[in-house]
Amino acid sequence: MSETILNGVLAEFEKLAAIPRPSKHEEQVSNYLKRFFETRGLAVVQDGLKNIIAEVPASPGKEDAPLTILQAHMDMVCVAEDGYAFEPTKDPIKLIRGEKFLEAEGTSLGADDGIGVAEILYLVDNRQSFKHGRLRIIFTTDEESGMSGAMGLDQKFLSDAAYLINCDSERFGEIVAGSAGNVHMTLWRELHYVRPDTKLYTNMRIKIGGLRGGHSGEEINGGRINAIKVAVNIMRQITHRGKIRLASLRGGRAVNVIPSEAEMVIATDIDAELVNEICAKIERQLRRIYAATDPNIKIEAQVVRRPEKVLHAKDYDFLANLITMIHSGVYLMEPDNPAQVLASANLGVVSMNDELVELKILPRANADVLVEEFIEGFDRAARLCTFESKYSAPLPAWTFKPESKLLKLAEEVFTEQNGYAPAVETVHMGLETSLFIKKNHALDVISIGTTNENIHSPNERLHLDTVEPHVKFIVGMLERIAETTA
Numbered sequence: 001m002s003e004t005i006l007n008g009v010l011a012e013f014e015k016l017a018a019i020p021r022p023s024k025h026e027e028q029v030s031n032y033l034k035r036f037f038e039t040r041g042l043a044v045v046q047d048g049l050k051n052i053i054a055e056v057p058a059s060p061g062k063e064d065a066p067l068t069i070l071q072a073h074m075d076m077v078c079v080a081e082d083g084y085a086f087e088p089t090k091d092p093i094k095l096i097r098g099e100k101f102l103e104a105e106g107t108s109l110g111a112d113d114g115i116g117v118a119e120i121l122y123l124v125d126n127r128q129s130f131k132h133g134r135l136r137i138i139f140t141t142d143e144e145s146g147m148s149g150a151m152g153l154d155q156k157f158l159s160d161a162a163y164l165i166n167c168d169s170e171r172f173g174e175i176v177a178g179s180a181g182n183v184h185m186t187l188w189r190e191l192h193y194v195r196p197d198t199k200l201y202t203n204m205r206i207k208i209g210g211l212r213g214g215h216s217g218e219e220i221n222g223g224r225i226n227a228i229k230v231a232v233n234i235m236r237q238i239t240h241r242g243k244i245r246l247a248s249l250r251g252g253r254a255v256n257v258i259p260s261e262a263e264m265v266i267a268t269d270i271d272a273e274l275v276n277e278i279c280a281k282i283e284r285q286l287r288r289i290y291a292a293t294d295p296n297i298k299i300e301a302q303v304v305r306r307p308e309k310v311l312h313a314k315d316y317d318f319l320a321n322l323i324t325m326i327h328s329g330v331y332l333m334e335p336d337n338p339a340q341v342l343a344s345a346n347l348g349v350v351s352m353n354d355e356l357v358e359l360k361i362l363p364r365a366n367a368d369v370l371v372e373e374f375i376e377g378f379d380r381a382a383r384l385c386t387f388e389s390k391y392s393a394p395l396p397a398w399t400f401k402p403e404s405k406l407l408k409l410a411e412e413v414f415t416e417q418n419g420y421a422p423a424v425e426t427v428h429m430g431l432e433t434s435l436f437i438k439k440n441h442a443l444d445v446i447s448i449g450t451t452n453e454n455i456h457s458p459n460e461r462l463h464l465d466t467v468e469p470h471v472k473f474i475v476g477m478l479e480r481i482a483e484t485t486a
């Protein structure tokens, strides 16, 4: 029995892995999924965003049970090991099945979220073996790169459903019942440069590195140092001793990653030795504070040639002041669960060129009103410092609902099947589920999954022993829902 489920799901997964499906290149996989339902005589819609929506009729006699949506996303993050030849839009994922794990050769595996899709396809083909009400299958596009599929999904596919089971979580034994909203903010300002004063005789490049960085949602309470904040701290300390002018500053890679490195070139009227002392002192202090979580910070200062131009004093002040004012890190913990982050922000990127300086910030909160508070606060700080600001349409938060019937039912089924209670979690990152709830506030939602490690990396692997119990968990819930009426 168990081998049958596992092999059945993996057979579906293998077919998906053969189809290149990075985000924004889903046409082929979307067509494949459309044909899957067509060949089985099931009604299916492929919308303009390549989302797939299919209808599965109820088992005989279960037509009055509440309509349940099973949902997963069809795109994947394609990354390869250094030096591994891989063209994400053309090459298949090569699977390696071991005893305990399924991995890919040289690349990410795409179990996020291919395994969710494969399980649902397997369930559709085996729907005669269990009793279920009406089911709707929704496979979205572009989850990993903006969620445009879920965002643009027609409301009518959600408005008549009672329950939605999202199969995109990464740990078996955990039920996700809430997620964070966020907003992408960009603050920018024109720059004016001048020739450096000859009294600024010390010119140095200062590099901050050796930091752990990490995902700005999952790791924001992990005690990580923000390299951009360290850069500004160094500037401030130099200001206490003398004058400073900034020739360049850059740091961070992406708005959703805690910046692990930053670099600046400065001109100052204090000795290079003193700059070195300041850097060493800050490095020592930070090593002490973050000994347990981010102990390898390295600040290196090196004398360089006099830069041809530096920022005008006012521009420097406004930039340094704004970075100082921008909160980066945990902002609030859940009052009733001190282990859970409620609101945070990440100053992820600073970049500048001859004309402009730009800061990218990603505030998150598990309550919409706190995201709004961040927008307001950063916007005002920007104005005070004569910066402009713009932001994306906020992703809404999925607020935890303790009265959720689906959650209660899921906890009961899981406990009966596995002999232990699942952990119920809210996550401090964005999920597609919040967009579905925005389109139907009455929709009762949970997010579950198999155990997938190191997602979005070439080390991604699926714990094979979690596939069968996860499929049985979904079946158990569907059977239980079929016993009720809408």
Ligand SMILES: [Zn+2]
Binding pocket: 073, 112, 113, 143, 168
């Ligand atoms: Zn995913």
